[in-house]
Amino acid sequence: MFIFSDTPQTIKVFNFNAATNEYIGASDCHIPAHTGLPAYCTTQKPPVTKQGHQVIFDGEKWQITQDFRGAVAYDHKSGNSFIVRDIGPLHTGTTLVAPASEFDVWDGKKWVKDNKAEKDALIVKAQQTKKQQMKLAAENIHMLTFAKESQQATEDELSLLDIWQNYRLQLSRTDVSTAPEIDWPAKPANVA
Numbered sequence: 483m484f485i486f487s488d489t490p491q492t493i494k495v496f497n498f499n500a501a502t503n504e505y506i507g508a509s510d511c512h513i514p515a516h517t518g519l520p521a522y523c524t525t526q527k528p529p530v531t532k533q534g535h536q537v538i539f540d541g542e543k544w545q546i547t548q549d550f551r552g553a554v555a556y557d558h559k560s561g562n563s564f565i566v567r568d569i570g571p572l573h574t575g576t577t578l579v580a581p582a583s584e585f586d587v588w589d590g591k592k593w594v595k596d597n598k599a600e601k602d603a604l605i606v607k608a609q610q611t612k613k614q615q616m617k618l619a620a621e622n623i624h625m626l627t628f629a630k631e632s633q634q635a636t637e638d639e640l641s642l643l644d645i646w647q648n649y650r651l652q653l654s655r656t657d658v659s660t661a662p663e664i665d666w667p668a669k670p671a672n673v674a
Contacts, residue, residue: 484525490515495523498539502569505537505544536569547571556580558588601661608658615669619650622670645670 484493495511498504500521505528511520519525528537528544536549550566557564561581572578579593585600586593626643629635635643652667 484519486516486518487513488515493525495519495525496528497523503538503540504549504569505539538569550578553578554580561586561588561593604661605658608661608664612653612656612658615653616650619646619653622646623650642670 490513492510492512494508496508497506499506509523511523513519524539526539526544528539529546531537531546534549535546538545538547547569548571549569550572551569553566554563555566555572555576555578556562558575558577561584563580566572577588581593583595583600585596585603587596587599623643623646626635626639626646629639630643649667649670656664656666658664
């Protein structure tokens, strides 16, 4: 505890950050007669902390608190990551444990995979792939049908028309609900 003096004195003080009140170091401080301590310091020695913790001055005494600043944390609801910027314990609804996949959900204690959400996403992706391939087949069939109907098709083009039509038929029968284990028909040769 600081005691005012009639004479100037030099004492050891323990400084803390004006914004966060966290301990920033000790120094010798010259105190003129009849004056008090400068702002943001105390004569109380802070306790020793371990890694991941910080000492904060609460205006009366030092307190030890967790310090995760700079760590990557994850929101329980969205799984989104963010950098911890504030001193103190993690906010409710966050964890330092990363979800293992985009389909993980927080069960109150840990991340668990939502198999239904993953399956649904795989089906949607397969539906998109099927739609793109059906469009590609239709474009090729349209051009080759024009060549046939205008009697300009070569033997190779007539053969390719049959291949594309068969591909489109097999593709239309493809069950995407089995994603990711889908038995896709083979695309005609030389197609990206």
